[in-house]
Amino acid sequence: MAFDLSHLNPEQNEAASHFEGPLLVLAGAGSGKTRVLTSRITWLVDEMGVDPAGILALTFTNKAAGEMRERVRSMLGRELAGMWIGTFHSVGVRILRRDAPKLGWSPSFTVYDADDQDALIKRIIRDQLKLDLKKWPPRAIHSAISAAKNELTGPQEYAEGANDAFERVVADVYPRYQQALKDANAFDFDDLLVKPVELLRTHPHVLRRYQDRFRFLLVDEYQDTNRAQYVFLQLMAAEARNLFVVGDDDQSIYGWRGADIRNILDFEKDFPDSRIVRLEQNYRSSANILDAANRVISHNVNRKGKTLRTDAAAGERITLVEAADESDEARWVAEEIQARMADDARLSLRHFVILYRTNAQSRAMEEGLRREGMPYRVIGGTRFYERREVKDALAYLRLVSNASADEAFLRIVNVPRRGIGDASVTRLAEHAAARRIPLLAAAAEAGSVDGIRGVAAKALPELSALIGKYAALASLEGVELDQLLRELVLESGLVEALKAEGPEGKDRLANLDELIAGAAEIQRRLVDEDPELMMELEDAGETSPRPLDLFLGHVALVADVDQHDPTADAVSMMTLHNAKGLEFPFVFISGMEDGLFPLIRAYDEPEDLEEERRLFYVGVTRAERKLYLVHAKRRRRGAQYMDSAPSPFLESVPEDLTETRKTPRILERSSSWSQPWKQGGSYTSRRERLFGGDSAWGGGKKKDDGDDSGYQVDYADSQDAPSLRKGARVRHPTFGSGTVKELTGYGNDVKAAIEFDSVGRKTVVVRYANLESETDWD
Numbered sequence: 081m082a083f084d085l086s087h088l089n090p091e092q093n094e095a096a097s098h099f100e101g102p103l104l105v106l107a108g109a110g111s112g113k114t115r116v117l118t119s120r121i122t123w124l125v126d127e128m129g130v131d132p133a134g135i136l137a138l139t140f141t142n143k144a145a146g147e148m149r150e151r152v153r154s155m156l157g158r159e160l161a162g163m164w165i166g167t168f169h170s171v172g173v174r175i176l177r178r179d180a181p182k183l184g185w186s187p188s189f190t191v192y193d194a195d196d197q198d199a200l201i202k203r204i205i206r207d208q209l210k211l212d213l214k215k216w217p218p219r220a221i222h223s224a225i226s227a228a229k230n231e232l233t234g235p236q237e238y239a240e241g242a243n244d245a246f247e248r249v250v251a252d253v254y255p256r257y258q259q260a261l262k263d264a265n266a267f268d269f270d271d272l273l274v275k276p277v278e279l280l281r282t283h284p285h286v287l288r289r290y291q292d293r294f295r296f297l298l299v300d301e302y303q304d305t306n307r308a309q310y311v312f313l314q315l316m317a318a319e320a321r322n323l324f325v326v327g328d329d330d331q332s333i334y335g336w337r338g339a340d341i342r343n344i345l346d347f348e349k350d351f352p353d354s355r356i357v358r359l360e361q362n363y364r365s366s367a368n369i370l371d372a373a374n375r376v377i378s379h380n381v382n383r384k385g386k387t388l389r390t391d392a393a394a395g396e397r398i399t400l401v402e403a404a405d406e407s408d409e410a411r412w413v414a415e416e417i418q419a420r421m422a423d424d425a426r427l428s429l430r431h432f433v434i435l436y437r438t439n440a441q442s443r444a445m446e447e448g449l450r451r452e453g454m455p456y457r458v459i460g461g462t463r464f465y466e467r468r469e470v471k472d473a474l475a476y477l478r479l480v481s482n483a484s485a486d487e488a489f490l491r492i493v494n495v496p497r498r499g500i501g502d503a504s505v506t507r508l509a510e511h512a513a514a515r516r517i518p519l520l521a522a523a524a525e526a527g528s529v530d531g532i533r534g535v536a537a538k539a540l541p542e543l544s545a546l547i548g549k550y551a552a553l554a555s556l557e558g559v560e561l562d563q564l565l566r567e568l569v570l571e572s573g574l575v576e577a578l579k580a581e582g583p584e585g586k587d588r589l590a591n592l593d594e595l596i597a598g599a600a601e602i603q604r605r606l607v608d609e610d611p612e613l614m615m616e617l618e619d620a621g622e623t624s625p626r627p628l629d630l631f632l633g634h635v636a637l638v639a640d641v642d643q644h645d646p647t648a649d650a651v652s653m654m655t656l657h658n659a660k661g662l663e664f665p666f667v668f669i670s671g672m673e674d675g676l677f678p679l680i681r682a683y684d685e686p687e688d689l690e691e692e693r694r695l696f697y698v699g700v701t702r703a704e705r706k707l708y709l710v711h712a713k714r715r716r717r718g719a720q721y722m723d724s725a726p727s728p729f730l731e732s733v734p735e736d737l738t739e740t741r742k743t744p745r746i747l748e749r750s751s752s753w754s755q756p757w758k759q760g761g762s763y764t765s766r767r768e769r770l771f772g773g774d775s776a777w778g779g780g781k782k783k784d785d786g787d788d789s790g791y792q793v794d795y796a797d798s799q800d801a802p803s804l805r806k807g808a809r810v811r812h813p814t815f816g817s818g819t820v821k822e823l824t825g826y827g828n829d830v831k832a833a834i835e836f837d838s839v840g841r842k843t844v845v846v847r848y849a850n851l852e853s854e855t856d857w858d
């Protein structure tokens with residue numbers, strides 16, 4: 081069958097049937113970039129006879145990778161023998177499983193998650209460097225190391241550039257952290273990008289092997305690549321030069337995680353012989369939604385500039401909604417979903433998505449939907465794999481898989497309680513360090529270690545024997561992973577301990593059941609010789625991994641967005657970041673309030689404000705049929721309500737495309753309460769009403785400093801934002817460290833009264849003070 085590109089328009093076709101040489105598809109949201117990319121893969125295979133094993137396609141989330149694989153599979157009508165389609169991280173794991181020994185790791189390495197990383201850094205700061213954890217929060221140190229890694233800055237180079245006290249501590253921690261990872265035969269998440277680059281740079285024959293194999297590289301969402309990913313691509317593509325990337329500079333939203341928008345803006349410079357294809361037709365959204373999106377993004381200065389038009393009808397207007405507070409907002413959204421479904425029998429819950437800027441907002445939304453009995457799915461938030469009991473069980477499994485996984489050992493050494501105290505663990509760690517053996521091996525000898533006595537002297541060797549038994553079982557043929565896990569959680573005492581916890585323990589036991597079901601799934605796929613899994617095995621080379629290692633590798637890679645299952649009927653909720661690349665008929669963007677979206681800290685830097693606007697653009701362009709922009713007049717932060725003004729982003733949405741609605745609760749209120757849109761004039765007086773005149777402006781109003789109300793002005797971002805609240809420890813560039821005593825004002829005007837350790841109390845305007853959080857780590 082000749083391959084058919086007739087489902088593409090001429091420009092899309094031109095890109096999809098591009099054969100050799102570098103090419104960039106630069107185009108706005110919904111213009112078919114991802115469709116072009118998958119079409120080109122099938123065209124290469126079906127029309128040009130390219131060996132599927134020579135194709136490497138990369139994207140950013142497992143969800144997107146899964147969809148891509150599915151699309152290619154259905155277009156080709158057969159399996160993707162040998163083709164690699166995955167995230168940068170999963171491809172990094174594959175490369176390392178095969179070639180890690182060249183860097184000094186064994187192929188059964190562990191991938192550390194954020195908790196493991198923080199625990200490790202904590203130990204280095206406290207035990208090795210003997211520094212104060214309060215002054216040097218592990219999470220802050222870790223994010224500095226992570227940023228350095230994503231820039232491909234190694235420990236030595238980092239140390240050379242360190243020029244303040246904080247950076248010097250980071251410089252002390254960084255090499256120790258790397259050494260500890262290596263001793264534990266582990267990589268952290270960033271290493272999955274950095275170590276393959278190191279491998280390719282230092283082993284020319286390995287580089288050549290990969291270059292020879294992967295003649296065709298394709299990258300979706302190219303605008304979000306960071307330095308490490310960029311260098312990885314440059315190395316891999318250097319020989320064949322068949323680098324095909326698609327992206328949209330207007331959707332670059334990961335600057336805060338090191339993504340460099342210049343990677344897309346400079347593509348032509350990097351590859352002077354490159355072709356650029358622009359797609360200008362949007363196939364996703366109604367004309368009203370697209371018009372609004374175009375207008376919103378036109379406020380940004382730093383962009384290439386693109387046209388995006390549609391043949392679609394105008395469609396419904398965009399609805400701006402004014403709610404009283406966050407629970408009113410949630411109730412309104414839930415009722416609106418019900419009303420829409422009552423109107424149109426073809427709709428189901430999965431056609432609706434609720435987006436928000438910060439994870440913290442999900443809770444109120446969840447409660448609102450739960451009250452209405454409406455099934456929903458939170459993508460992100462407290463992820464399944466981050467729950468305590470799940471992590472405990474996984475730590476046991478990791479230790480079974482890899483006897484040198486010291487972090488896993490430390491996590492479960494006394495979980496459930498078996499009478500092993502901190503002192504014994506410290507002694508054990510000293511013994512292990514002296515002999516340069518893993519903690520688990522040291523535990524076997526605990527009976528004869530000085531300073532370990534009584535219960536611990538008995539319990540530690542028992543723990544070691546328990547793990548040893550399951551490690552032996554795991555290597556036996558015919559032992560089923562789910563069975564092994566079930567027995568392990570029983571015999572370790574985890575299950576009994578959870579049962580003893582009462583009702584809460586029940587939910588946790590259900591989570592363990594879910595985990596076991598996940599293990600069973602991997603086991604089943606292995607027995608059925610699931611082709612995709614077989615391919616993974618094949619790609620892993622001689623070191624054919626056990627089900628256990630496969631499962632652990634899978635768990636380490638599951639990102640937030642993977643929980644989004646398009647077939648289950650439920651309303652989806654997620655952060656705007658997680659929504660990238662997805663589309664839904666009905667989209668609600670909630671919390672459209674100044675200081676929340678855009679986040680208040682974005683006002684510090686024009687670039688940050690532009691990134692927030694791009695995030696808004698991403699949100700708007702997820703909508704196919706209908707967009708709702710909801711804001712609340714006040715919102716709870718910690719124990720208090722704060723008055724909120726509508727987001728300035730709303731002003732960039734043209735009025736002739738919108739209609740305004742108020743929730744019943746707003747309508748009930750006296751007319752003095754209902755503020756018409758875009759009349760900010762009464763904002764100050766509202767604020768005065770709340771705070772009482774002058775006292776809102778710092779200093780004047782003395783609150784009880786001991787009242788730790790958790791009052792929160794800034795919002796914790798999904799990943800990185802420090803939250804500023806009373807009692808928080810912060811660092812100021814000139815005044816040094818201090819404790820926040822009082823927060824006043826709102827929006828651009830938030831002021832913080834801070835008791836600095838060195839210079840005493842000062843009041844600073846947060847927007848200009850460039851504060852860094854020191855408290856965020858626990």
Ligand SMILES: Nc1ncnc2c1ncn2[C@@H]1O[C@H](COP(=O)(O)OP(=O)(O)OP(=O)(O)O)[C@@H](O)[C@H]1O
Binds near residue numbers: 087108363364660662
């Ligand atoms: N030529 C076409 N004819 C009909 N529908 C199309 C065409 N091209 C793309 N589409 C549809 O338009 C929608 C958007 O396409 P796609 O997701 O590939 O866009 P995108 O550019 O990757 O968007 P984003 O920037 O949000 O990732 C999809 O539902 C896709 O199937």
Ligand SMILES: [Mg+2]
Binds near residue numbers: 300
């Ligand atoms: Mg896309």
